[in-house]
Amino acid sequence: MTDRSAAIDMFLENAGWQGAIRSPLAGDASNRRYERIAGPQGKAVLMDAPSTKGEDVRPFISITNLLRSQGLSAPEVMAADVENGFLLLEDLGDDLFARVVAADETTETPLYEAATDVLISLHSVEVPEDIAPYSPAFMAEMAALAWRWYLRGAEVADEDKANLFQNRFEQLLQQHAPLCDVLIQRDYHAENLLWLPDREGVARVGLLDYQDAMAGHRAYDLVSLLQDARRDVPQTTEHRMIAHYVEHSGVDMQEFLAAYHVLGAQRNLRILGVFARLCMHFGKAHYVDFIPRVWGYLLRDLAHPALEPIRDVVLQDLPAPSSDILNRLKEKCATIPTL
Template identity: 50%
Template structure:
């Protein structure tokens, strides 16, 4: 049976066989999304996550169920076939933060304030049993910047520089391994958040793309949304939202800034590598367009005094993503398929 036939059978089992199917924008993963619309206007969303692509809808169900128990607006699970990799979920609409802010810039501060409040609310509750985003996991992910970005930009990987970088970053990350106590969604940013103004409080933020949630540091998701790879966030807004979060959680500002910078370094190095890989391996060259912004976030984090040695190494080893470097990466789109 073809995947399309499997999807049709699943839709029928869920009682939506007469619905109109409309494709929705996908993400960087191998998942596909379709909106189902009944004649009466009722809608739902089909998530198609083929098991052959190493996707796992069970994790989405687990995290969505947990988030909903906290009063947060994750999609309700309407029908599922985890073995086949299909979910029918609540349709939270199309009003992504990105679109809402573009249409009404005056709402930007409110949206970001509410997204900070969501994290504080989430972190005040005991997390479910999850894997840990500890240094043995995060360190090699940061090194993807050498494996893919440096490779694509220069044609080679400087393995000595890569090893030096990893030996330098390992103790910086490891110092926080005992403080990975909250659920982090890992892709908490404006294109994964929906504005639901008809709801109240923290429920006004619709949550998406959280199936890779792990136990992590409380700075991680805040840094993820404020150092967004896909849209610019005003530096003053970033400063204000960090202060809001620190005050809400009674944190030490200097200690929090240090953690924020370390995890910002780790995340943005990972994204440099992942976006380069998406271009070179998966022929998704539009991700190169985001790399200069990611580089900017990386440089911001490297301004922290604790990261001065890492700053010297990275700026000496990795080229700045100029127009020429980005063009070089784009020219290699799809050339490393199968690697």
């Protein structure tokens, strides 16, 4: 038994779950690990987030408390060991939106409308002062990961081009999406949302993986939901949910659409870089398989008139993800040891 495994046993014993049955749950792109815990009390979820690997459970606890205070279904934190990075969480079940919709396509509209309603509700809440902003400068830096990692895997990274794009794109973000006035969860999509039909209203949507929440633009999480790297969201659903959000939030449609597509381009460029990095540095080659879908969303965003100032440079600098380029990325899996 490793020292960490023994520490988990002690944590569970102190929390009153001694002897509980443990089984692995699917992880995510981070260094966090999850287990389902079953005992006489019922079920719970163990989050194992080692600080030695750069994890910190405190933001998760803080955002959880904020979300729950607004009647949203973030999992209750039942026990915590902040120093060791252990949390025992309420088990919200296995009905991820992606699974529910795959089993019954007729559920897509009501589930996505419920998820959009969560955002409408959350965006009426004042953002705590200690939440960092997802600012245009930071967003532009993140978008340039496409040059620093995707282009690095596909061809040869060009730092001068990355810097040039970053500066031009920051100006565009300042023009169309400068506000950081709502809480954004940043990974708000069908594999981080759980359907809880026995609850009411916005509480029917279970929330996961929000520890990296920041203060950002109100269109950002809607983009995350509707331009999902892991599943195809029909454009009819995308248009319907944008209209639903605009109608119930009172924002201007044209201004919101411009911000939505500029932020969509930002998010999809960032994901191109992140997925390439997950493969080449972290050895997670399966993320490369999502890149063609992300590229398709990027082209959709670039078609909006607000993206005209950077459209040509993106398409000239970044090659489309052909099978040859995707294979090249996978050939470099786990070959770049330093970030």
